[in-house]
Amino acid sequence: MDAFLHFVTQDWYFAVPMLGMSLAAVTLVVWRLLLNFNARTNMNVFLPAFQDKLQKEGVEGALKYCQSQPGMIPRRLFNAGLETSKQGVAAMRRAMANVIELDIVPELNFLLPTILAIAKIATMVGLLGTVVSMIGTFNQLSKGGDMAMQSRSIGLALFATALGLVTAIPLVFTHVLFKAWIAGFEIKMKSAAHKLILLVEALKPAAPPVPAPAKAKADSAVTVKK
Numbered sequence: 001m002d003a004f005l006h007f008v009t010q011d012w013y014f015a016v017p018m019l020g021m022s023l024a025a026v027t028l029v030v031w032r033l034l035l036n037f038n039a040r041t042n043m044n045v046f047l048p049a050f051q052d053k054l055q056k057e058g059v060e061g062a063l064k065y066c067q068s069q070p071g072m073i074p075r076r077l078f079n080a081g082l083e084t085s086k087q088g089v090a091a092m093r094r095a096m097a098n099v100i101e102l103d104i105v106p107e108l109n110f111l112l113p114t115i116l117a118i119a120k121i122a123t124m125v126g127l128l129g130t131v132v133s134m135i136g137t138f139n140q141l142s143k144g145g146d147m148a149m150q151s152r153s154i155g156l157a158l159f160a161t162a163l164g165l166v167t168a169i170p171l172v173f174t175h176v177l178f179k180a181w182i183a184g185f186e187i188k189m190k191s192a193a194h195k196l197i198l199l200v201e202a203l204k205p206a207a208p209p210v211p212a213p214a215k216a217k218a219d220s221a222v223t224v225k226k
Helices: 002-010 012-039 043-067 072-083 089-108 112-142 147-203
Strands: none
Touching: 012 089, 012 112, 012 147, 043 072, 043 147, 072 089, 072 147, 089 147, 112 147
């Protein structure tokens, strides 16, 4: 602990940015977790209630119900599908695919590039701190400095790399978990979109049967005069 405090006080120009990046990384991860939590929807609870609204109040009632719900699937995905339901199934499918690709997925990736960038930068800054400290240590050794004191300085120099790795490793792991969660959520959205199309198709009244053409009577046929 004393060695770490010595590193922070003596090599503060490396320690302070590293600690600042660690604090920023924790803040971004917590922020992204809260956004993911707000994006979720319990489909086992939502779908039965939505289906009941759709059957009793039609598309307009179901649309209002979705707009009042939290979560991206009802508020963004189902909303886009229901708004284009009058134009047919193909229009619904296109609208929901566009919302997933251009709206929801980019929003789910918000903050992830920054988290990954901090992980990479923290490693490089830690390595830079170690290299700079080692250069100073070997420079002192070349001038006949005390070997025991300089070996302690070498140990302190490695704190920069250690701090960079302590910051980077959890961030890379967290980034991979977030990416896996987004991939799973995207599959869940596509499944929900398919279910919405089936529900809307089931709601539409069946087309009236086309009457069969009247059978022409042989005796009422037009007589061709010879």
